Amino acid sequence: MAEGSIWEAFDKASHYKLANLIAIVDVNRLGQRGPTDLGWDLEAYRRRAEAFGARVFEIDGHDVAAIDQALAEAGDLSGERPSVILARTIKGRGASEVEDREDWHGKPLPPEMAERAITELGGERHLLVRGPAPADGQPRLRADRAIEVKLPVYDRGQKVATRKAYGEALAALGARPDIVAMDGEVSNSTFANLFAQAHPGRFFEMYIAEQQLVAAAVGVGVRGYRPFASTFAAFFTRAYDFIRMAAISRASICLAGSHAGVEIGADGPSQMALEDLAMMRAVHGSAVLYPSDATSAAALVEAMADLDGISYMRTTRGAYPVLYEAGESFPVGGSKLLRSADDDQVTLIGAGVTLHACLAAADQLRDEGISARVIDLYSVKPVDTATLSAAVAATGGRLVIAEDHHPEGGIGSAVVDALTAAGRAELSVAHLAVREMPGSGTTEELLAESGIDADAIAAAARRLLA
């Protein structure tokens, strides 16, 4: 109850009139290291829960009849408010040696103490209690695979932001009845609003409460739907524990973070995700996708909907040219060779805005007689080791990796980790990343200042070949 996320949850439960939500608070007065902030002050808990829109039942948590009655009353779903049962309890009750005592949290009793406690509690018994099973008629929803999803189609060269393609693809994917979307009060920036307009009954505004945004996605997933939760990529850092715990809980959720990196320009560093790839790669079993154009973004949105575990798409604010024809395939774990020739001397690797910089750098280098291979690393995790290894073999191990992210844990690490894991690695790497604190400026100014624009990439390639 001391975590702010609890109040995000109550706020949303009352906003959405979840009369079928019953929270039970075990108020036992003790934390791990001593008394809790509010102790047995049930009135303080009541005021808070009521202020956040819940109806409150106060009971003696050791009185089974009282528990039963509170649950029965809370189970009356005719109202519009979630219920909170505040159960005053005594920690360790019935085992007098530890009852209401500090310093016994999370510790097993020594065997002799355990034996005395069991005796005091009435001896060993074997009771089997079954709670009510979920009501019939609510099977796990499954997507009807026969439903045709008509992804948006983009023309090559047309300038479209990947965040826009995210929204358009998600709205199209909404033809599947299992798709649900939610957003943290920025749906006009993430373009989740396109889904909201097309499928208002399956869109949930979670306001500026990212922990509950992810928590609600997990809950929706448990009920058999496939949730897509979006906000600015930077703001998912608010929910990292929820994302981590979702992975541990074997949840399958799709996250989309927009406005990544210094590319956003004027809004300044607080709004720039520069840690999100590191954060999301480190989540167990995650997929981390970073499309560079609208066609791949749309295809990957559809792919995410069928991935197990935590999948994350990083999208970009600005509009950049579409690179791929509609219908091109983008398997998770793959990559695209956008420039490739037998005489390639260096490999340029990027994703998102830096891929477009890599392409421009390759043009610069070609004019100087340098042939550069260009890899679109749209799948940062899992990563396409085979294509990377082939590029290493073809270009003498010379790699320029450019990313709109801090140097730690992002695309550079993904590439180098994969190559060193693949066996003996002989590498000459120029790793361009955001190493200084960015300020506010135009996209072009900030990409140049960070040393991740086309000029910086071309210069790094020349240095590797010098």
Place this chain on the structure above:
Amino acid sequence: MAEGSIWEAFDKASHYKLANLIAIVDVNRLGQRGPTDLGWDLEAYRRRAEAFGARVFEIDGHDVAAIDQALAEAGDLSGERPSVILARTIKGRGASEVEDREDWHGKPLPPEMAERAITELGGERHLLVRGPAPADGQPRLRADRAIEVKLPVYDRGQKVATRKAYGEALAALGARPDIVAMDGEVSNSTFANLFAQAHPGRFFEMYIAEQQLVAAAVGVGVRGYRPFASTFAAFFTRAYDFIRMAAISRASICLAGSHAGVEIGADGPSQMALEDLAMMRAVHGSAVLYPSDATSAAALVEAMADLDGISYMRTTRGAYPVLYEAGESFPVGGSKLLRSADDDQVTLIGAGVTLHACLAAADQLRDEGISARVIDLYSVKPVDTATLSAAVAATGGRLVIAEDHHPEGGIGSAVVDALTAAGRAELSVAHLAVREMPGSGTTEELLAESGIDADAIAAAARRLLA
């Protein structure tokens, strides 16, 4: 006001009776994409703020006299409650084209609209308003460098948990009057309780509210103190946005996360930090320290107290042998060669529990006639590139890196990133990390299951040499 962290803050402000805290809420009804959850329902805000212990003033936020009066009343510090001024405002007031309208959040007005707005607001003016300066007598506190800090001393071979050394060193460091500590209700696990016992006036219990734990550390730092904030390493994921924003705000704070990795054993994956190194390395300008013994832990606690920016120490639950004599120096950015010979064939790199496994593996290998170099990588960021490069040169590029962390963004990435950044790298890397979801078990079982124990390290070394 929709973020749960706000309620963590009000809870702590009322708990600590911060009558000198005045929060002003600009209730303008509109978010970025439309109306807020509570709109202009000032009564709802009032109920919430009062339930969390604040006294509340409701005003018309456009009425300067009302603002002045509310601030004067809130400035009466004789009470024990923080104040909240709920200021009802109209977004864009006075510029009729945007007043109370959606879709103008965070957007500059087009030049002609801006001109009309300025005219409507009374034309261009040049007003200079100075708020009151901070009261005299509260200069930024500076540590008295003449104060001698007597760090705890440990005997080599003695088994001491690094978390215990953290608490003992912090308590000793408390001789400096600028040192302040706070903890998230687990100080009997992190051993911050040793500081609390020694310096109760400079210890703050933040209960289970990690966002406010870090926020309070930043605030304490702004006032010239040096804060140390501790909790389980896993739980800092709750505060990632606060840590990220602390770096952007150029704050200097020291964080200590205990109970890292599968080493904790029985408590299961929700309590195991397996993403923290990735998360903390990706923070701008951070230092990431991971001592393996009590001597180095104590020395690094003292070093952290004088580092600029965000510093993080990862500590271990279990007790392991002290490796270093008291007085040994552990510069941030350094490492230690614990085994080294001219005929070294392979380098073993670890930190924390895996360093002890590396030492045991080196013993196994020595018995087989294989000479293994062992590096204690206590400074994960910045990392000791010179020692790593020398090891690569000495051992044919053969490295076994073992870490109690997911494979992404941790020690393995730190090593390989540094070596590839240093120039042409020819590497044969075996990277041992926690790749499957751990369960609950003994430390030994889980280290073996994850493939990061001495046997796994020795086997990896043999494979590299095969």
